[in-house]
């Protein structure tokens with residue numbers, strides 16, 4: 001990883017030299033409200049279902065499981081850090097007086113845009129997360145009307161309008177569907193998924209949200225979980241070794257999401273809607289991993305089964321189970337910074353850091369923002 005860290009350091013240096021300092025205050029957000037799935041869950045599902053993650057989750061940065069499905073930090077943690085804001089506390093975390101002064105995280109692993117069903121991993125689908133936000137806002141306004149005693153813990157009234165509203169959700173709507181539907185059925189369901197997303201955005205706008213930051217979905221077919229289940233026939237794999245149908249679904253969802261962002265921007269000229277192309281960043285990382293200091297683009301670091309995927313759907317990272325009469329454990333690899341994938345479904349901290357560094361360039365954003373990024377100067381890589 002030495003070369004990786006070096007590249008990023010050089011990149012930061014380059015940007016410091018090249019960027020004009022006459023920047024606007026666009027990234028001076030007082031708070032962030034985030035909605036999503038495991039890609040940005042900082043402990044929501046674990047708090048909500050009270051089902052702990054096992055070590056080595058969290059080993060790199062937090063030194064213990066942090067509620068994140070990762071060895072360390074997520075993309076959103078790097079974004080918060082770069083904006084000089086603290087990591088977001090989950091809405092569902094009730095203990096130890098978590099501060100929500102600078103925002104709140106409604107994301108929960110496994111969540112879908114479409115309403116959850118009895119078999120969903122997470123009951124906290126997008127509509128519920130948006131409803132949780134409304135309850136959060138109403139309670140904050142209630143408290144602000146009565147007392148200043150809790151100012152340290154809750155957003156100021158004007159933060160709701162000035163905040164950045166971030167979204168990273170949709171991956172599970174596609175991933176789950178592949179277990180019961182054909183590709184054509186899944187592709188045909190995408191407009192319905194995005195209509196539900198649009199309703200959520202519109203109701204947030206109606207409640208005063210104005211700054212929207214929307215991540216598209218990653219290359220779903222490159223996750224070991226999907227390769228193990230749907231990629232056993234090599235004819236189903238693309239040139240990277242990823243499941244073609246899954247990536248095709250991700251691409252179509254992303255095309256329509258991008259069109260939706262354009263439409264919303266037209267509909268709400270007083271709002272800023274930024275679309276971030278995470279798919280391109282992650283695909284590039286998986287295709288050109290060695291250039292970015294990685295050694296394993298597809299194999300999970302923490303898992304059971306060994307190469308090529310080191311993934312067994314029956315044993316989650318850190319778990320021990322009896323298989324064929326003997327006890328086996330899904331262990332972590334020696335050096336997770338060499339791996340793109342952490343546990344077969346989620347990315348490693350090293351990969352998340354790479355993705356965040358690419359987000360910061362502004363090149364993958366629509367509209368691009370490289371000339372308005374004072375926070376770039378505070379990068380702590």
Ligand SMILES: *[C@@H]1O[C@H](CO)[C@@H](O)[C@H](O)[C@H]1NC(C)=O
Nearest residue numbers: 024026162210211270271272
């Ligand atoms: C949207 O961005 C523009 C500049 O890109 C900025 O002037 C404006 O204040 C932003 N709008 C909101 C609601 O923050």
Ligand SMILES: *[C@@H]1O[C@H](CO)[C@@H](O)[C@H](O)[C@H]1NC(C)=O
Nearest residue numbers: 280282283284285286287288
């Ligand atoms: C990998 O890198 C090459 C050379 O820069 C680039 O043309 C290609 O698009 C990259 N692959 C992906 C999937 O982004």
Ligand SMILES: *[C@@H]1O[C@H](CO)[C@@H](O)[C@H](O)[C@H]1NC(C)=O
Nearest residue numbers: 304305312314323324325328
């Ligand atoms: C369990 O044993 C069967 C039969 O020997 C074998 O095919 C299978 O791969 C084994 N499973 C694991 C997880 O080792």
Ligand SMILES: *[C@@H]1O[C@H](CO)[C@@H](O)[C@H](O)[C@H]1NC(C)=O
Nearest residue numbers: 301306307332333334335338
């Ligand atoms: C991990 O490290 C141990 C001890 O240094 C070594 O014996 C083992 O071969 C390593 N495993 C891999 C997969 O590199």
